[in-house]
Amino acid sequence: MSFQCPACLKPTLRISRVIHLLSDALWDEIAVQLVTCECGFSGAAVYEEERRGRLDEETSRHYGYKLSAEQSAQFKEMLDACPNLNDENCECPTHLAMNASDDMDFRIGIRAVAPRGSCPTFPMKSS
């Protein structure tokens, strides 16, 4: 599956790496993704899914983050530092930072790299 790239606007944005996080106050599944495009764009995306409601009421959201060069480098470094990206119970420094809860009981997630409002976001539109 590919998505629309926020830089070149072509449907060539791909998810290249994924780190899975623990569920939180609202979301049952949380995945933070490294997204890259052949045009050179590199950013992050967060996929969240809620399955607690009735089966036909499953909700999810998928947002991208236009990370600064510094944030992007830090994000890749954090992914490299984790020995098991698929294990949400992993206790590496990267998982500990992203699985930390804020005062609303939500996962810090990508905010460990990009605090709220520190970079533009974009909708992940599949093509």
Ligand SMILES: [Zn+2]
């Ligand atoms: Zn692109």
Ligand SMILES: [Zn+2]
């Ligand atoms: Zn880890």
